[in-house]
Structures are given as structure tokens and as C-alpha cells.
Amino acid sequence: MEPQHARYPFFAAAREAVRESGVDLAALVADGDPAVDRGRERVERALTEGTVEADDDRGWDARDELLSYPIARILVSLLDSRAAVEKYAEAEAATAYRRFTEDVERDRDDGARRDPARVDRDALLREFDLNGAVRVEEPKPGQVEGTWLWLGVGAYLSYVDPDWGDDWRLVNRELVAGEVRTEREELYRLLREAVEDRVGDGLPFEGVGEELADELEAEISDLRDLLADRSVTADLDVVAPEHFPPCVAKLLGRAQAGDDLDPHERFSLLAFLAGLNLDAEEAVALSGLDPELVADRFAYLRDDSGAQYPPPSCRTLGEYGICENEHNHRSVAPHPLEYYSRSLGEADEVVDWRDRDESDAGGAAA
Amino acid sequence: MNRRTREYLRGRFGDYYRSASVSPPPEANEREWGHIPFTAGDGTTMVRHQSLLDIGEVSEFLARETPRHAYFSAARYDDPANKRMSEKGWRTADLVFDLDADHLPGVDPEETSYGDMLAACKDELLALLDILETDFGFADTDLQVVFSGGRGYHVHVRDDAVADLDSTARREVVDYVRAVDLNYDGLIERRPNERGTTLQKQLRREGGWGRRVHEELVAYAEDLRAMDEDDALAELQELDGVGEKTARTIYGVLERNPDGVKSGNVELGPGASTLVRAIAERVAAEQTAPIDEPVTTDVRRLIRLPGSIHGGSGLVVRPLEHDAVDDFDPLTDAVPDRFRGRDILVDVHDPGSVDVGDDRDKVEEGIVSVPEYVGVFLMARGRAEKARE
Numbered sequence: 001m002e003p004q005h006a007r008y009p010f011f012a013a014a015r016e017a018v019r020e021s022g023v024d025l026a027a028l029v030a031d032g033d034p035a036v037d038r039g040r041e042r043v044e045r046a047l048t049e050g051t052v053e054a055d056d057d058r059g060w061d062a063r064d065e066l067l068s069y070p071i072a073r074i075l076v077s078l079l080d081s082r083a084a085v086e087k088y089a090e091a092e093a094a095t096a097y098r099r100f101t102e103d104v105e106r107d108r109d110d111g112a113r114r115d116p117a118r119v120d121r122d123a124l125l126r127e128f129d130l131n132g133a134v135r136v137e138e139p140k141p142g143q144v145e146g147t148w149l150w151l152g153v154g155a156y157l158s159y160v161d162p163d164w165g166d167d168w169r170l171v172n173r174e175l176v177a178g179e180v181r182t183e184r185e186e187l188y189r190l191l192r193e194a195v196e197d198r199v200g201d202g203l204p205f206e207g208v209g210e211e212l213a214d215e216l217e218a219e220i221s222d223l224r225d226l227l228a229d230r231s232v233t234a235d236l237d238v239v240a241p242e243h244f245p246p247c248v249a250k251l252l253g254r255a256q257a258g259d260d261l262d263p264h265e266r267f268s269l270l271a272f273l274a275g276l277n278l279d280a281e282e283a284v285a286l287s288g289l290d291p292e293l294v295a296d297r298f299a300y301l302r303d304d305s306g307a308q309y310p311p312p313s314c315r316t317l318g319e320y321g322i323c324e325n326e327h328n329h330r331s332v333a334p335h336p337l338e339y340y341s342r343s344l345g346e347a348d349e350v351v352d353w354r355d356r357d358e359s360d361a362g363g364a365a366a
Numbered sequence: 367m368n369r370r371t372r373e374y375l376r377g378r379f380g381d382y383y384r385s386a387s388v389s390p391p392p393e394a395n396e397r398e399w400g401h402i403p404f405t406a407g408d409g410t411t412m413v414r415h416q417s418l419l420d421i422g423e424v425s426e427f428l429a430r431e432t433p434r435h436a437y438f439s440a441a442r443y444d445d446p447a448n449k450r451m452s453e454k455g456w457r458t459a460d461l462v463f464d465l466d467a468d469h470l471p472g473v474d475p476e477e478t479s480y481g482d483m484l485a486a487c488k489d490e491l492l493a494l495l496d497i498l499e500t501d502f503g504f505a506d507t508d509l510q511v512v513f514s515g516g517r518g519y520h521v522h523v524r525d526d527a528v529a530d531l532d533s534t535a536r537r538e539v540v541d542y543v544r545a546v547d548l549n550y551d552g553l554i555e556r557r558p559n560e561r562g563t564t565l566q567k568q569l570r571r572e573g574g575w576g577r578r579v580h581e582e583l584v585a586y587a588e589d590l591r592a593m594d595e596d597d598a599l600a601e602l603q604e605l606d607g608v609g610e611k612t613a614r615t616i617y618g619v620l621e622r623n624p625d626g627v628k629s630g631n632v633e634l635g636p637g638a639s640t641l642v643r644a645i646a647e648r649v650a651a652e653q654t655a656p657i658d659e660p661v662t663t664d665v666r667r668l669i670r671l672p673g674s675i676h677g678g679s680g681l682v683v684r685p686l687e688h689d690a691v692d693d694f695d696p697l698t699d700a701v702p703d704r705f706r707g708r709d710i711l712v713d714v715h716d717p718g719s720v721d722v723g724d725d726r727d728k729v730e731e732g733i734v735s736v737p738e739y740v741g742v743f744l745m746a747r748g749r750a751e752k753a754r755e
Contacts, residue, residue: 140558142559142561154525158531166547169541171548174574176574177573178502178503
């Protein structure tokens with residue numbers, strides 16, 4: 001195992017090194033190997049902090065670091081949640097981005113000594129098959145060499161997300177002869193996306209052995225709770241009441257029928273609606289609750305800065321006596337927003353409640 | 367279309383296919399194939415989800431089945447014959463562009479003849495090809511240009527660099543070609559001057575729309591300098607938002623520093639951004655191509671097979687060499703030779719002008735004798751039925 005493998009465990013060579021070492025991951029788990037602890041920490045910190053960097057100086061060695069990556073992938077697969085995969089891949093990418101930016105910038109600094117743990121630009125590009133797709137621009141007067149690069153348009157489009165902003169849109173780029181003019185820092189941003197794709201690829205995977213899953217049950221349970229409390233900011237902008245989880249749909253039906261909801265029930269319903277980015281007026285139109293009360297609660301649930309009080313998880317709703325864990329759904333969707341997101345994902349066609357005819361509006365599934 | 371007409375067209379399409387050689391696209395065995403057969407009624411039921419295993423060799427299939435329309439997928443799949451799109455196993459797809467004469471800006475399909483619309487469409491095709499070659503750098507050998515047989519042109523790009531792009535990425539390509547969301551203000555940026563000593567306002571001219579705007583601006587400046595001052599000032603004031611005073615400032619800078627604009631410098635005084643914007647809008651209007659977005663962004667779409675006959679016109683879906691585009695006249699050059707050289711009788715119920723062939727004439731209502739390709743055109747378009755010879 002090379003030191004670079006620990007720093008970049010998703011590199012093809014690192015994964016190959018794990019394979020070649022013949023390490024039995026199930027045995028590591030059974031033995032309570034430190035790599036398993038570090039793997040759990042990887043996922044935990046990904047879900048809570050958006051990084052996979054170790055928290056303390058417990059002094060994980062290179063082997064623990066490297067092996068913690070496949071362990072983390074097993075854990076994320078067992079979580080079986082799209083939100084978990086996304087958060088985990090983002091965190092691995094964020095950490096890698098910080099590391100390779102530092103490595104490559106250091107490498108540009110002539111005085112720096114070669115450190116085998118670090119990656120240089122060419123190796124990094126080769127890792128993602130981009131070595132042929134990047135060309136350094138001849139510096140113009142007043143420019144530092146390497147400020148501008150030309151990146152193949154196919155590679156550029158593979159990794160760019162148009163939602164990053166106008167400046168990233170291809171229409172606003174200098175494109176000629178199949179190459180996009182790109183600043184060095186922008187290339188790093190695109191590589192971060194490449195890492196995220198690489199890490200997310202194949203997750204969650206099927207076929208984690210039952211025994212291994214049982215061994216990891218305690219870890220999974222803890223991570224699932226963490227996820228439930230953190231994964232509530234998913235981009236759910238579609239409002240389709242017939243896909244609400246049963247307990248929320250029931251609350252909504254009662255509110256629409258003019259039933260009195262107790263404070264917990266009212267809070268749970270409104271927090272869920274706020275979680276869908278409804279504004280107070282829309283929440284009133286949908287639920288039929290008193291406008292003043294809704295405005296008041298919404299002010300508390302969501303302030304102007306966009307900070308938001310997360311809707312309670314299924315477990316908390318269970319404590320309120322609202323969620324009955326129908327069909328044991330908490331094992332796959334421990335949060336009502338995640339339940340809703342899955343239900344939307346499985347639907348053929350979804351029409352936003354706000355885009356429906358008057359006569360259909362408010363037709364929540366009871 | 368009555369039975370006699372249907373049988374006639376089917377028979378003649380068959381004669382065409384037996385004598386024509388239709389080259390299948392590369393990796394034909396990884397593609398989904400589809401066709402619309404000649405059936406009773408308006409028959410637009412497409413038979414799809416077929417693979418080469420189902421249809422056999424393409425030329426033989428066409429000769430045997432003589433479909434009314436024939437298609438293949440831009441995509442390559444693991445299992446092209448699978449009925450469920452999600453289980454086909456998408457691998458890659460050609461990048462496809464469609465220009466349709468029905469959707470050209472400033473062309474009213476009700477008022478414009480088929481021939482004129484196709485001519486306007488060809489201008490757009492040339493603009494598209496310029497962008498694909500100059501900006502995207504696609505090699506001539508990776509581009510297949512095709513007359514669609516109907517109302518426009520298709521361009522198939524087969525370049526590995528873009529084959530695995532998803533729909534979102536392809537939309538970026540569409541928006542680029544159409545200059546959708548082009549940030550006009552962003553075309554100018556403060557960059558180091560030629561000596562690298564100070565920052566100055568420059569056009570982002572290294573590529574993209576900025577490069578195109580820069581070329582146009584240089585040409586515009588040269589035109590102005592070739593005029594006498596009064597004409598140049600008048601010309602400048604034609605631009606939206608440029609009054610006499612601003613025109614004088616711009617003209618003065620261009621006179622004093624004719625090379626400045628060439629190097630991208632647009633420190634032209636207070637009217638600079640107005641001037642650049644006006645030129646940019648002109649460039650966007652002239653050099654974009656109004657491609658049909660869904661055709662490019664749908665990575666599972668079926669496209670008309672080059673070399674087949676378009677069942678709605680009787681014209682060949684004709685692949686074109688790049689340098690032949692200029693001289694190509696679809697209404698003559700896409701007429702199958704097989705349908706030339708003899709006259710047939712047709713019963714015309716929708717008389718009027720006929721746009722195909724060498725002498726584009728009018729046809730009268732009732733039973734008339736016309737060159738066969740004119741008869742096929744009229745029958746395929748539903749304007750006539752076959753009359754007994």
C-alpha cells in the first residue's frame with residue numbers, strides 16, 4: 001500500500017491495492033478492526049459535517065485510512081438511502097478537492113519537495129482520463145503560466161452543472177475548436193465533480209452479505225438516526241399531497257375537514273409543509289388552517305435567512321403518536337420527507353398541487 | 367390514401383429499395399430500429415423496439431418490408447430490442463440536430479412555399495455546421511449531414527467525446543447553438559492589455575460567442591473607417607441607444623486607434639457597451655441556428671434512416687457530402703432516380719402548385735398525367751390518389 005492510496009482511496013490504484021491485499025472486509029468487521037471505526041467515522045462525518053476527514057488525532061495509519069473507504073461504502077449501501085449516497089459522495093469529493101488543490105498548488109511551487117502521498121496535476125488528470133483533454137494556454141503578457149487551460153468540450157460538459165451559475169453555462173464560455181477556456185481553479189471544481197461521480201458510482205450496491213449486515217447493525221442504526229435528523233433539506237419543491245406519507249396525509253385530511261389538531265400534530269404538519277418550501281399563504285390554501293396561526297408558526301419554522309427548523313423524523317412523530325411505522329417504512333425511509341421523496345420517485349407522473357385546476361386543489365389522499 | 371394508392375407506393379418504394387444501397391449507421395446492431403408500415407387508414411403505428419436480429423440485414427429488410435417510414439435510434443444499447451426503455455441498457459448516443467423549415471424565425475409556413483422554406487432552412491444548416499466545426503471542433507468525418515426528406519435537415523455527430531453526454535449536457539449544446547441565455551454584458555471583461563501593464567475592457571474573444579462578436583465588430587469598424595465621417599456617424603446612430611454625441615466618441619476612438627478593436631480592446635468611451643450589445647444581437651440573430659431542442663436532448667430518440675424514402679413526400683432522406691450542401695436542391699436532388707423517366711395517371715383532389723422536380727408546375731383537379739415523381743409526391747402528401755392507367 002502506498003501513502004497516496006490512503007489520501008485518495010477512490011483512485012483506481014488504491015482500490016486495486018485493496019483487492020490485491022486479499023483483506024477480508026467481513027473479517028475486519030468481525031474483529032472490530034480500527035478500519036471499521038474509521039469507516040463509520042467517514043460516513044458519520046460525511047452526513048453531519050460534509051467532510052470525511054478524521055476528527056481527532058487518534059493517529060489512524062495509512063492502512064486504516066485506505067480500508068475505511070470500502071467499509072464506508074458498505075455502510076452507505078446498507079443505509080440504502082439516496083440522500084445518504086449523495087451526502088457521502090459530496091463529502092468524499094469535498095475532502096478530495098481540498099487535498100488535491102493543496103497538492104497541485106504545492107507542486108506548482110518549485111521549492112516544494114516531492115511527497116509520495118501527494119498527487120500531481122498530470123496524475124490527477126490521468127486518473128479521470130482527462131490527460132488528453134487539458135491543454136495549458138501559452139501565457140499572454142502579464143499572465144502567469146497555467147492560469148488558463150483549454151479543456152475538451154466533452155469533458156467540460158460531462159462534469160459541469162448548469163445550476164452553478166451563468167458563468168458556467170457553455171453559451172457564456174470561450175469555446176473554439178472543441179476546447180473550453182477554463183481557469184485553473186475552475187478545473188479543480190470540475191475535478192471535484194468527477195470525484196463525486198466516481199464515489200457515487202455503483203452506490204448503493206446490492207449483495208452485502210447478511211452476516212456482515214448483522215455485524216454492522218449497531219453502526220447502521222446510529223447512522224440512520226443521524227441521517228433522519230440531517231437529510232431534511234432535500235430539494236423537494238413539488239407538492240403532491242397524494243404522495244405524502246400516510247400519517248402526514250391523515251393530518252392534512254383532518255385539517256382540511258376542520259378538525260382541531262393538537263399542538264404537536266399542527267407543528268408536525270406545518271413543519272412538513274415548510275420543508276417542502278411552501279410559503280405560509282400556500283400552506284393555508286392547502287391545509288385550511290387559520291392564516292394567522294400558520295403565519296406565526298412559519299415565522300418560527302423558517303426565518304428570512306433560509307434557516308429552517310427541520311420537520312420531525314418518523315421516530316419523533318412516533319413519539320407524538322402520529323407515525324405508526326406503517327409497513328415498517330422507517331427501515332428504508334426514516335423521515336417523512338424521505339418517504340415522500342421516494343414515493344415521488346416511484347410515481348409515473350406528478351402534477352404539482354399548485355398547477356392543478358381549482359377543482360382538484362387540496363385533493364389530499366386521506 | 368386508398369388501397370390502390372397504397373399498393374402502388376408500396377410497390378414503387380420496394381423497387382427503389384431493391385436497386386438502392388442503403389448504408390446502415392455504424393454499430394447498427396446496437397441500435398433500436400423502428401418503422402411505419404404501409405397499412406390501411408392513416409396508419410401511423412410505429413413498429414419499434416426491434417434490433418438487427420429481428421429485422422436482419424438493413425437493405426434486405428427495406429426491400430422485403432418496404433416501410434412507409436424507416437428509423438433507427440441515435441442511441442446504442444446493450445439490448446436494443448428490449449420493450450422497456452429503462453431495461454435497454456443505454457450506452458452512448460450520437461449527438462443529433464434537427465432543423466425544421468416549419469420552425470424558422472421570420473418564416474410563415476402558411477405564406478411561404480415549400481421550396482423557399484427549404485432554402486431558408488439550408489441557410490440555417492450552414493450556420494449550424496459553422497458552429498459545429500469552428501466552435502465544437504467536430505471533424506468533417508464525424509458529421510453526417512442529411513436532408514430529412516421532409517421539411518429540413520438532420521446532422522448526426524459521431525464523436526466519442528460527446529457520445530456519453532446526458533440530456534442536461536446536450537441541452538447546454540442546444541443553448542450554445544441558439545445563444546439561449548447568452549450573457550451580453552459578460553462578453554466584456556477587464557483583462558490585461560497587450561503589454562500586460564494595465565487592465566482594460568476587452569471582448570472575451572478567445573472563443574465562443576465573444577469571438578464571433580469580436581469578428582463582427584472588427585468588420586463593422588473597418589466598414590465605418592471606409593466611409594466618410596458623416597456616413598459613419600449616421601451608421602452608428604442607426605444602433606439602438608446611440609445618439610450623435612456617443613457616435614462621435616466611438617468614431618473618434620476608432621479613428622485614433624484602429625488596431626485597438628482588433629486586439630479586443632473595447633475602451634471606446636461611453637457608448638462601448640451599447641455598440642457591443644447591438645453587434646452581439648446582430649450576431650446572435652444571424653449566426654445561431656434554430657435547432658429543435660427535444661431532438662438533441664432526447665438521448666433515446668429514433669431518427670429517420672438516411673437513404674430511406676420519406677413516406678410523406680416520396681423524397682429520399684439524402685446524405686450530403688459537406689461541400690455539396692451549398693449546391694444541393696432537395697426538390698430536385700432528393701427525387702429518387704427510380705421515379706424519373708415515365709409518366710403516370712393520378713386523380714388530384716387538392717390541386718395547386720407542385721414544388722418537386724425540374725419544372726415546378728401547377729396541377730389541375732381530376733385525372734392528370736404527371737411525371738411519376740410528381741405523382742408519388744402528390745400521393746404521399748395525400749393530395750391525389752392513383753388513377754387506373
